[in-house]
Amino acid sequence: MPKSSNLLPMKPADLLLLAVLQDGPRHGYALSQAMAERSADRVKVRPGDLYRVLYRLSGQGLVRALDPAGPEERRKTAYALTEKGRQVLLEEARRLADLSAEILSHASTGGGR
C-alpha cells in the first residue's frame, strides 16, 4: 500500500484534476476545459499552472502519461490516473466527506453563537 497519508489534504487544484481524470485519460487542453466546467469556475487553474500540477502529481505517482497516438503532427499526450492516484483520490474524498459530516453535525446542534 502506498503511504498516501502524507499527500493529504490535497490542494483544491490537485483534487479537481484527479477527479476529472476519473472519467478517463485526457490531454492538457481538454483537461483544462473539463476542470473549468466541473468546478463551475470555482477552482481556477490557469493553463500555465496546470502543467505544474501535472508535473507534481506525476512525480507523486498519481498520474501517468500515456504514449502519444495518432498521426505525427497531431500527436498529443494524454494523462491518466494511476492505481495509486485512484486510491489517493478516494481517500481524500472520504476524508472530506467525514470532515463535512462532522461540521454539519456541529452546525445542527450548536447553531448560532
Place this chain on the structure above:
Amino acid sequence: MRAYLLALLLALHPASFRSLLAADLRHHFAALSAGPQWRMLLDLTRNLPGVYADQLRIRRSTLGGLSRPEAPMFEMLARDFQFAIRRLLRAPTLTAAATLTLALGIGGTAAIFSLINGVFLEPFSAPESHRLVDVHELSKEGRSLPLSYESYLDYKNGASSFEHLGILRAQSVNVTGGGRAPERIRGLFVTASLFEVLDEPMALGRGLADGEDIPGGTREAVISYGFWQRRFGGAVDVLGQTIELNNEEHAIVGVMGAAHRFPYDRTEAWISLQTFPGSLNRTNRTLFTIGRLRDGVSLEQARAELQSIALGLTESRPDTHRDVTAGAEPLVDSMTGTRTQTLLGILLAAVATVLLIGAANVANLQLAQATGRGREMAVRTAVGASRRRLLTQVIIENLTLALFGGIVGIGVAYGGVALLQRYGPGWLGGLYSISPDLRVYLFALLVTALTGLAFGLLPAHRAGRADLVGGLKDGGRGSGPARRSGRLRGTLVIAQTALATMLIIGAGLLVRSFSNLQSVDLGFKTEGLMTVQFRLPANKYESNESVVAFFEHLLEKVEALPGVEAAAVAIGMPFTGDDGRARVLADGVDPGETVEVPMLYINSVSRSFFDTLEIPHLAGRTFDKTDVDGALQVAVINDRAADELWPEGEDPVGRTVGFHGLEDQFTVIGVVGSIYGNSLRDGPDPVIYLVNTQDPVHFSTLAARVPSDPYLYGPKLQQAIWDLDPNQPVWEIVSQTDRIGGSLGSDRFVARLLAFFAGIALLLAAIGIGGVVAYAVALRKRELGIRLSLGATPRTIVHMIVSQGLLLVVAGLALGVLGAAALQRLMEAFLFGVDGLDPLSFGAAPLVLLLVGLLASAIPAWRASGINPVTTLRDD
C-alpha cells in the same frame, strides 16, 4: 515572438518536466489566443522556481528522504527568487518605475553596443574575417597610398604571407536593356582573386574566373542576391543569361550569397577590373587592395615582408617608389576610421552614464526600502537568519529587479536599433548587421548583472548590518541606521548630479557645434538649386565631341524650361563627394624634389557653372564660348588656390598652371571666390576649374537654379536627360540644401542622440533628487511636526529642506563641471567653432540642473510645510 519565448521558457525547465509535458503544453499553447498565451507565459515563468522545488521534493522522496547536499541551497535560492518576485509585485508602481529606468539604461546601452558590434566585431560575412587586411603603400609622411596595378602584381607575386591578394574599386554602373527602365547600381570592379580572398559561399554559380580579369578576357559578372531577386525574380536559370552593364553584354556566372556583407557598400554587381577605364594603367595609384593572411601568419610578419618588397622596388624603380614603403592593417580598422570609433565611444559613454544615473536612482529606492525594512531584517535576525542569508536574499531581490529591467531592455534595444537605422546617418544604413544578436544579448545580460550588483550591494551591505535592538525598538522608522543611510543616499544624489552635469555639458557642446556647422557661409547660394547625377557610358560616347555635344544640348534644353534661371554641369558639384585632386605646378614649373607641390582639387565645369551657383567673380574673366577644344587651354582658379600657388600675392591672371606628369599647360584667365565643397569642418578647398568643352568628363552632376521648391524640377531635369537619351540612368535627384544636410548626418545624429540622453539624464536626476528629499521629509515628519508646533513658520521649513537638497545638487554640479573639463579633450575631435571649455555650455548646464534641483526639492518641501503637527505627533 510568443512561440520563441515559450521555447526559451521550456528550455529553462527541468528535463523531466520537458519530456513529460512539453509536447502537450505546446499543443495547448497553440490552441490559445494571444491574451491567454501571454498569461500562460507569465504563469509558467512564475511557476518555474516551484517546479524546481517540486523536482527536488520528488527526487528526495524517491531517494528515501536523503537529500543531496546542494539541494537545500538551490531550493533556498529558488524560494528567495519567488519571494523576491512576490515582494516586487506587491509594490507594482515602484517596481514598474525601477524596471523602466533600468530598461532604458540597459536597452540603450545594448542598442549602442549593437552598433559597435555591427561596425567593429561583425562587419564582414567572409569567414575568419580577422585575417582580411588592407594592403597599401605609405608615403614619406606615413600617408596611406593606393597601389598601382604594377605594384599590386609585385606584392602579389612576392609576398608569401597571404593566401590571396585581390583588388577592388567601387563605381556605379549603368544597367540597361531587357526592355526595362535604365537603372544605376553600385558596382565593384575586381580581380578574380578577390573571390578567393573573401572565400564566401555563393548562392549560385561561381566567382569570376582567373583570366577574365585580363584585357581581352570574356565579359562576365557576378550579381548580388538582392539584385537577382529584384531584377530576375530569383530565377534559377539566371546563370548564362546576359546583362547589359555600361552598355556591354556580360554573362552572369554567379550570384553572391544572401548573407554577403562588406561594410559601407551595397554592391549589386561584381565586374572584372579590366573593364574599369584606366585601371590597368601601370602607374596610376588608384587601387584598393585587400589580402587574406595565411593561417598562423601575424600582421607584423606580413608587414615586414611587404616592407622588404617595397625596399626592392625603391631600388628597381626609383621614379615611382622613392621614399615609399608598404604597410598593412586590419581591414576593419581601415574601413571605419578613428572618427567613427570616437563617435561610437562617445555614444557608449553617454548611454552608460544614463544607465549609471538610473542605477543610482534604483539604489536610492532600495536604500529607502532597506531602512524601512529595518524591522523585518531585525526580526529575521532574531529568529535565527544568518547575516549571509539576509545578504543573499537582498542580492537576489536586486538581481531579480535587474532581470526585469534587462528583459524589458531587450525590447528597448530592438526599438532603439530600429530608430537608429531609420534616423541615423547614412553609413549606419549601409551596415547590414546591426540588429541585436547573441553577442548583444550576452552583453545586455552582463550589463544587467553588473547593474544589479551595482545598485544592490549598498542596500545589501546595509541589510547585513541590521541593527537588531534598534530595529526592533523604534519600529524600523530608524534614527541611527536611517541617518547613516541618508548620508549614503546623499552621496548617490551627488554622484548622479555630477554625471548628469557632464552629459548635459557634452550635449550642449555638440549642439552648439552643430548649429555652428549649419550657419557656415559656403561661398555660394545653396537655396533654390536642384541637382541630378548621371554618367554617360564611355563606350557609347567615345569621342570628346559627343560628350561636349550632349552637355551643350542638355543645358540648352534645361535653360529653356519655364522657371529655370540658369543651369550648369560639373563633375564635382559641391558635397557630392565626387572630386579629383592632383599635384599642381605653378607656372608649369616642377620645382623638383625639395619643394612640396600643392595637392589641389580639379573640377571640370560648364561655362555657366559660376553664374548658376552664384559664386563671386573676383578678377579676370570666367569661361566663355571662345574656350573650345583647340583654342588656348584655360583655367579659372579660386582665391584659395591662388594663395597656395603664388603665396607672394602675385596676380595669377595670365600665369599658367600645369599638372604633375602632364605636358599640357593651362592659362589662368580669372579668379573666383572659394566655396565649401566637401566638408564644413575643413574650410573651403583650393580648386582649379577647367572648362568641360576642353576637358569633357563622362560623369556629371546637373544643377539648375530655380525660383521655388527645387523638388518640383527634379522630374523635369530627369526628363530633359531622357529626351536626349532614353537609355540614360539618372540618380540622386536631390536639392543642394539636402546634399549639404546629408553631409552633416553624423554631426546631427550625435548632437541629437546626446541631447536625448541628456534629457533622460536630467529627468532621472530630478527624480533622484526629489526622491531623496521626499524621503528625508518622511523620516523627519515627527521632527518637523515638533518644529511647527514650537512656532516655526512653513516658510522656514521650506527653506530648511530646500537648502539641504540644493546642497547636494551644488556639490554634484561642482564635481560634474570638473569632470567635463577633464574630459573635454575627447570631445574636441567633434567640435566645430566651439571651445572645449565653451563658457555657454559650461554655464548653462549647471544652471538648468540647479533649477531642476530647486523644483525637485521644492515640491516635497512645500508638502512638508503643510504638515499638521497634531496628527503627526499623534501618529505614534
